[in-house]
Amino acid sequence: MNNRILLTAALSVLPLSGLALAQDPKTTFNIVNPAPFSGKNYNPYTPGAQHLPPTLSGIYESLFYVNGLDGKITPVLGTKSAWSSDNKTLTVTVRSGVRWSDGKPFTASDVAFSFNFLKANPGLDLGGIWKSNVIAVKASNPNTVVFTFDKVNTPAFIYIAHLPIVAEHIWSTVKDPLTFTNDAPVGTGPFLAETYSTQAVRALKNPNYWMKGKPAVDAVAWFSTSGNDTALLKMLKGETDYGYVAVPDPNKDYVAKGNSLSYWWPVNSVNALYFNTTKAPFNDVAFRRGIAAAINTKEVADKAYAGVVPAADPSGIIPGQQKLWRPAAADQLAPKFDPVAADRALTAAGYKKDAQGVRLGKDGQPLPTYKLLVGSGWTDYITIAQVIGDNLKKLGITTSIDQQVYPSYAGSLQSATYDMGVSWGWGTGPTPYNLYYQSFAAEFSAPAGKQASSNLAHFTDPALSAAIDAYSATSNQAEQKKAVSEMVSVVLKNMPWVPLTARTSFNIYNSSRVTGFPTAQDPYNDGSPSDSVGGRLMLINVRPK
Structure with missing residues (x-):
């Protein structure tokens, strides 16, 4: 196996610099990252770019995804939710048959633990969930979680919906979650963390993922660049399939360069x-x-x-x-x-x-x-x-x-x-x-x-x-x-x-080898970046042509 970055066909084996690969995926969805990676960190509760992709999109999942363009709710680890008549109780039904990537069953207790973990570690509560009038989160049975409020705050649903859910049997032993880098992440998502270097990150398809037939590719890889100009060049060359890149003039500088090139920039x-x-x-x-x-x-x-x-x-x-x-x-x-x-x-x-x-x-x-x-x-x-x-x-x-x-x-x-x-x-x-x-x-x-x-x-x-x-x-x-x-x-x-x-959003696509991207005609997400709650939907929907 070559010990260098080899950016060839988007649906190909991609050796990562200096890293031994567990297996050779047949199909890889390649993503350009217009910034360097800051270090090996898969902690979903650290802010911004401090964690690596695919932490929020491929490894960890939320209860629901709320589309910022139209408010449409997509079930993920939660299947349905309901407010009480006084709007002070939110009951969420949790999906059955889901397992963590280490084989242990996922239950409502993991959901309750995740929220209470933020309560115990307020520095992680970046969305302010516990400042949103939530006073208790409890699992009433293996498939039901109840959120109790001391004051009506219905807009808090989106923050509850989008919190990454972590495994209680892993995170209950974490001593310092603010500095925890979570080098061997255990999630419920469609991909498993595999290899990392300062130039590239790759994750492999979770063979036991709960959603039948998903994802459609065997791996997803992110390649770091020094900025938007370099990222754009990689997209134009077909070395990557997707980028979240602000092209100065996307019609002239991108779409006009090839039949397989397109973009979708929804206003959000x-x-x-x-x-x-x-x-x-x-x-x-x-x-x-x-x-x-x-x-x-x-x-x-x-x-x-x-x-x-x-x-x-x-x-x-x-x-x-x-x-x-x-x-x-x-x-x-x-x-x-x-x-x-x-x-x-x-x-x-x-x-x-x-x-x-x-x-x-x-x-x-x-x-x-x-x-x-x-x-x-x-x-x-x-x-x-x-x-x-x-x-x-x-x-x-x-x-x-x-x-x-x-x-x-x-x-x-x-x-x-x-x-x-x-x-x-x-x-x-x-x-x-x-x-x-x-x-x-x-x-x-x-x-x-x-x-x-x-x-x-x-x-x-x-x-x-x-x-x-x-x-x-x-x-x-x-x-x-x-x-x-x-x-x-x-x-x-x-x-x-x-x-x-x-x-x-700044989605640019090279569809020469991959299809299934979100578009204005099929806005299944709001144009979310690749490592986000909405980005997960792109990772599970893209497929080889």
């Missing part, structure tokens, strides 16, 4: 400019609104995505949800692109210009050069930052682009050690509640220097908190719409972020 969230509201002058709403009015979001979208992705609605509400959920008040509250008005507003707020056109702080001193934080090598975000920098330069505000590798990038946003940063809106879901809750709820924020799980602007407001609570306390859509209207109003008045562009 927004890309936004986050302000670090814990530090001056970004703690001043007048300064934030002035900057917001100076940013040409259409130019941002056109240059970053070649007109393929539209500018975001200032409310952050995605197109598919605007008809039902976007309040009319958003039109009056949203800042309009007007550099002249922005300049006047900043001056009126105490941020004057000197004779050379340099913007001054309220103390009369020139404002420093502010860093625009983006992920290292992320070409779309780098372009976004360049346009923002050009826009703000006209206001007399100078910026520099701060590229950081993902762990550092995420850490800077979460610990409020940045000035401004480009990132996505958290909390995709079937209504705008999910976006506003995950992005701005007080429980997901933290003081500067502490780790906020998803409130990256570190912005809190009593009226916003009340609206979030009001939504979650009812299942009446009219009342929920009133709550969403209040959420939108508070955020637009305070501008803790500036929605810039629609946030799409």
Whole structure:
């Protein structure tokens, strides 16, 4: 067996550098990963890119998958769920006949253990499940789990649905789950961890997977690259079948290059400019609104995505949800692109210009050069930052682009050690509640220097908190719409972020040897990346041509 990376036919044996293979799969689904692997870690509870693929998509499974585009629920380890009449109890029926990859039976006790494990180790509870009014999770019998709430919070279902379920007989012995790398993972999923190097990761088909006839390929492999440009090249060459890659102009730079090349970029969230509201002058709403009015979001979208992705609605509400959920008040509250008005507003707020056109702080001193934080090598975000920098330069505000590798990038946003940063809106879901809750709820924020799980602007407001609570306390859509209207109003008045562009998934396909990808005609997931709860559906549905 060759001890080098051999990127040949996508459906072929793929030797991984320096690693002995347990077997030679006949068919392999190849995925390009536009970032280096950070280390051997299969812990599904560590955040972001700290764990390897296929941790969340191929090894561990959730109870359900909720499609963020349309709210459709796909059963996984759970087969059905039901709320009690007072909405304070959620009963989930657990699938029978499932076994862990070490042969031991999967039961409702594993589900209850997984949730209670987060309660005992709150640092793992990244979704805030135990801050969502859940007070107890118990297995009432081998196939039933009961979630009890002390306060109605029906939107918590999506977080319950998507939690990776782990084996009690394995994880009950873990001493320090925050640092546990889980080198030999035991899951219920369609694939088994096999080989790892810094260049490639591979998993083999689980021969005892509970879903008959799935997966259709014998292996799945991820190949690391240094960034989007290298990843794109591998897709164009046919060395990989799938990539989650933001191509600058997917029609010109990808689809036009070959008949087997296609993409699907469904809109499911927004890309936004986050302000670090814990530090001056970004703690001043007048300064934030002035900057917001100076940013040409259409130019941002056109240059970053070649007109393929539209500018975001200032409310952050995605197109598919605007008809039902976007309040009319958003039109009056949203800042309009007007550099002249922005300049006047900043001056009126105490941020004057000197004779050379340099913007001054309220103390009369020139404002420093502010860093625009983006992920290292992320070409779309780098372009976004360049346009923002050009826009703000006209206001007399100078910026520099701060590229950081993902762990550092995420850490800077979460610990409020940045000035401004480009990132996505958290909390995709079937209504705008999910976006506003995950992005701005007080429980997901933290003081500067502490780790906020998803409130990256570190912005809190009593009226916003009340609206979030009001939504979650009812299942009446009219009342929920009133709550969403209040959420939108508070955020637009305070501008803790500036929605810039629609946030799409970035699926690009090379179907010369593989078919069965999710598409607009068959949106069986929401365009999820390959190592995610929704990505699991792609791994089990792709098949050789």
